[in-house]
Amino acid sequence: MTIKALIFDFDGLLMDTETTLLDSWRAEWRRHGLELDESTFFADHGGDTTDEKYELLAGAVGPGFDRAASHARRTAYRDERHRTLGLTAGLDAWLREAEGLGLRLAVASSSRRDWVAGNLARTGDLARFEVLACGDEVPAHKPDPAVYRLALQRLGLPPEAAVAFEDTSHGVSAAVAAGLRCVAIPNLYAHNARFDQATLRLPSAAGTTLTEVLTQVEAAPI
Template sequence: MQTDAIVFDFDGLLMDTETTLLECWRYEWRQHGLELDPATFFADHGGDVTAEHYRRLAAAVGPGFDRDASHARRLAYRETLHTGLGLRDGIDAWLAQAASAGLRCAVASSSAEEWVTGMLARVDRLDAFAVLAFGNEVRSPKPAPDVYRLALERLGLEPARAVAVEDTPHGVAAAQAAGLACIAVPNPFADPARFASADLVLGSAADLTLRAALAAVGATAVGTV
């Protein structure tokens, strides 16, 4: 099949914001002499689960918990973690290869617009994406296909003309429910064994050129990748 666009997830895929998210919450738990259990931290769906994280922390701390102070401290710490954060390995090369091949790049994220555009602007890659679609624009987060359908609508493409790239099992499920082939590049906290349904699983985008990755899922692009 000929491919005209690559649709990327954002968090954990383009940038390792999953690690900074976990670490800022771990830091905040430790301010209260507590340890966060990372095994129960990440949800099996997209969208904002901040309220649930605070509910758990407040229950662990007890009546003296000050949510406003906690929130300000946690965000300040995460900001320090983001200071040197760049794109995940191989992603910059894929973006360059896509441009060389005449492929349009898009983002389909369950996160909100301000977060995604702000982070991409920090690494000067916002202009690499022709189309952006966000969780705050659709009814249901991943694994629902809503945000992928929105991205395809904005691209003006049928699902068969685009390939998704995801880092979580629920992201793969969302892309495939929207009819896209999906390459998985699991984030550091996702169990690789849960990606059996993906069309291709890579340890890193640096493992293959974009052309080779597309070929592995039966996709071709006009131009040289």
């Protein structure tokens, strides 16, 4: 096997933090008797869009909107949901299989390092990853390839020696722009038709072994 390392996105791929994010905002809109427009909720790029989301909610609520109180409620709601949030189905088995194959593991995320490391530490998975490359360590977010290039730099590997795993089209674009082959597992809110750049697309990580996936990846052109 020529593949030496696996590089995973975090939000929506390793953990379904996308659903908890959406639920927290949906609950906050409903508290004000409003419905969130979910069709435009997820951005087509990585990074933090919190300010934009609060501006939209404030505009809908009007002058009485209290952002500080809203933020406190919403984050408390999401934190409670995260108490029992673990790895996405099938990912624990893949990570164990990767460890057995001697593959090195990394994360490349547009989110802050404290967010990624904190969530992985909470579930006892942080030590499994040799490298973290995060959004607050690079000048631009996905689809910019900077975070993947940083992960490869820290691994000391060329892109052909690693495979990326992503749940969004802009994440796939970032991985491909860094020269990586990429396995796409679209999240529940992604548009499946936008994953043409992926080397391989799967409905989930459950039901297939990592070895089977990597065999298909290795057979594909770089």
